[in-house]
Amino acid sequence: xxxxxxxxxxxxxxxxxxxxxxxxxxxxxxxxxxxxxxxxxxxxxxxxxxxxxxxxxxxxxxxxxxxxxxxxxxxxxxxxxxxxxxxxxxxxxxxxxxxxxxxxxxxxxxxxxxxx
Numbered sequence: 001x002x003x004x005x006x007x008x009x010x011x012x013x014x015x016x017x018x019x020x021x022x023x024x025x026x027x028x029x030x031x032x033x034x035x036x037x038x039x040x041x042x043x044x045x046x047x048x049x050x051x052x053x054x055x056x057x058x059x060x061x062x063x064x065x066x067x068x069x070x071x072x073x074x075x076x077x078x079x080x081x082x083x084x085x086x087x088x089x090x091x092x093x094x095x096x097x098x099x100x101x102x103x104x105x106x107x108x109x110x111x112x113x114x115x116x
Contacts, residue, residue, distance in 0.1 A: 001028065004045055012047055016055035021064065024075060024082055031077040035065060 002019040023029040042049040
C-alpha cells in the first residue's frame with residue numbers, strides 16, 4: 001500500500017502522508033476504512049513508530065484521518081474535499097514552475113507548446 005523511497009530527500013513521514021493521500025485519491029482507501037495501527041505500519045515499513053505517529057498527526061491535522069478512542073484510526077468521509085485540496089496544491093506547484101520558466105525566458109506560448 002505504502003511505497004517509501006529511503007534514498008529520497010523527502011522525509012519519510014511526508015512520504016507516508018503523500019502515499020496515503022494517493023491511495024485515497026485512487027480509491028485504494030475509502031471513507032471509514034481502518035488504518036493500520038502506528039506500531040503495525042512502523043513494523044511493516046521497518047521504521048520508527050514515532051515517524052508513523054508524526055505522519056498520522058499530519059494526516060489528522062489535514063482532516064484526512066480521525067482517531068476513535070479504543071477503536072483505531074479511520075479515513076474520514078471527506079474524500080472529495082481531500083481530492084480538491086490536493087488538486088489546488090498541485091496547481092499551485094505548477095504555477096510556481098510556470099513562473100520559473102517565464103523567468104528563464106520562455107513565453108506562455110512556448111511553455112504551453114512544450115507541455116503539449
